[in-house]
Amino acid sequence: MLIKNVKIENADREADVRIKNGTICEIGENLKALEGEEIIEGQGGLMLPPFVDCHIHLDTCLSLDATGANTSGTLFEGIRVWSEYRKNLDKDEVQERALRTLHLYQEKGVQYVRSHVDISNDLTAFEALLELKEKVADEIELQLVAFPQDGVLTSEKVQKNLETAVSMGADVVGGIPHFELTREHGERSIQLIIELAQKYDRLVDIHCDEIDDDYSRFLEVLAAKAYETGMGKKVSASHTTAMHSYNNAYCSKLFRVLKMSGVNIIANPLVNVNLQGRFDTYPKRRGITRIKELLENGINVSMGHDDMYDPFYPLGNGDMTEVLAMGLHLCHMMGYRELNDSYRIITYNGANTLNLEPERYGIAVGRPANFNIFKGGSFFEVLRSRQGIRHSVRNGRVINSKE
Numbered sequence: 001m002l003i004k005n006v007k008i009e010n011a012d013r014e015a016d017v018r019i020k021n022g023t024i025c026e027i028g029e030n031l032k033a034l035e036g037e038e039i040i041e042g043q044g045g046l047m048l049p050p051f052v053d054c055h056i057h058l059d060t061c062l063s064l065d066a067t068g069a070n071t072s073g074t075l076f077e078g079i080r081v082w083s084e085y086r087k088n089l090d091k092d093e094v095q096e097r098a099l100r101t102l103h104l105y106q107e108k109g110v111q112y113v114r115s116h117v118d119i120s121n122d123l124t125a126f127e128a129l130l131e132l133k134e135k136v137a138d139e140i141e142l143q144l145v146a147f148p149q150d151g152v153l154t155s156e157k158v159q160k161n162l163e164t165a166v167s168m169g170a171d172v173v174g175g176i177p178h179f180e181l182t183r184e185h186g187e188r189s190i191q192l193i194i195e196l197a198q199k200y201d202r203l204v205d206i207h208c209d210e211i212d213d214d215y216s217r218f219l220e221v222l223a224a225k226a227y228e229t230g231m232g233k234k235v236s237a238s239h240t241t242a243m244h245s246y247n248n249a250y251c252s253k254l255f256r257v258l259k260m261s262g263v264n265i266i267a268n269p270l271v272n273v274n275l276q277g278r279f280d281t282y283p284k285r286r287g288i289t290r291i292k293e294l295l296e297n298g299i300n301v302s303m304g305h306d307d308m309y310d311p312f313y314p315l316g317n318g319d320m321t322e323v324l325a326m327g328l329h330l331c332h333m334m335g336y337r338e339l340n341d342s343y344r345i346i347t348y349n350g351a352n353t354l355n356l357e358p359e360r361y362g363i364a365v366g367r368p369a370n371f372n373i374f375k376g377g378s379f380f381e382v383l384r385s386r387q388g389i390r391h392s393v394r395n396g397r398v399i400n401s402k403e
């Protein structure tokens with residue numbers, strides 16, 4: 001296959017890309033088509049590596065009709081509504097909703113997804129998604145987080161379920177320290193999760209400080225553990241919205257330990273601008289972590305939808321440019337250069353968060369032929385026009401085409 005006339009990652013000049021046996025084998029200008037070679041005309045459009053969604057809950061997605069609404073709009077009512085529904089989860093029903101969600105992603109050029117799966121009550125949803133992960137592997141790479149939504153120290157059952165899910169094949173150990181009974185329980189939960197991840201050689205991704213409480217400071221505990229254990233980049237902190245409320249002096253100290261540790265931060269702007277600030281009158285907090293300052297300090301920040309059409313968020317369609325655009329607006333990242341470069345947040349930074357091996361991701365000779373081609377010639381244009389992708393290619397195969 002030969003892709004003609006694409007602008008690779010905002011390049012000024014157009015290039016051609018040749019693919020053989022699912023791998024990028026040549027990149028250059030004016031490459032001649034070989035006999036019988038399939039040609040895709042890029043028409044000067046942007047080529048980017050696939051989008052990465054680092055944080056979704058596939059077990060809850062598209063469940064809103066069945067669960068009923070979250071009338072207060074708070075995270076805590078969302079958890080309450082979900083906890084009722086999950087008592088009678090059905091494996092096939094979870095798989096069917098998750099598959100429909102993955103199709104939404106596929107349409108929008110997302111090929112890598114990290115999904116948290118609530119294991120607090122039982123392992124029905126986890127088993128459903130573990131099966132699904134294998135079924136969809138050719139088209140979308142799924143990482144599963146064993147997620148103790150109720151708090152891992154809430155009961156022995158949750159603790160047992162967490163370890164069982166990890167031993168069954170969860171890629172990542174999850175947690176929620178700010179939802180544990182006390183600060184002390186929260187700290188103990190982080191210790192337990194890190195130990196579990198080390199025992200099974202897994203990654204860590206914690207729902208961390210997702211609250212408008214400036215005293216919620218588990219991120220420093222997590223980063224210190226990541227630093228002391230050497231787990232570093234294998235550890236991610238999701239949400240970290242309390243950072244919005246921290247004072248600047250504390251943030252400066254916090255950024256030091258974040259940099260030392262190498263932990264990744266995952267922001268979920270769509271969902272958090274909806275859930276946070278709900279206890280405020282006016283002014284209302286924006287409910288987002290400090291993406292701009294984190295990036296300026298060299299800390300890896302990626303993004304996720306978190307939820308789609310469920311008790312935590314009523315909208316969402318799998319489009320990572322929508323997630324990104326909300327974050328860019330909320331964090332005052334609207335300069336031309338910031339907008340144009342921001343594709344890295346939902347591509348390379350996401351791949352870093354997922355700990356993908358560098359040789360498995362990106363547009364370069366020798367790497368798998370996984371990419372999207374857009375109508376606009378720059379990412380600025382893609383964000384401005386929202387025309388979406390023209391072609392999505394995975395392992396050298398067109399898996400989605402709008403023409």
Ligand code: FE2
Nearest residue numbers: 057116207306
């Ligand atoms: Fe989440």
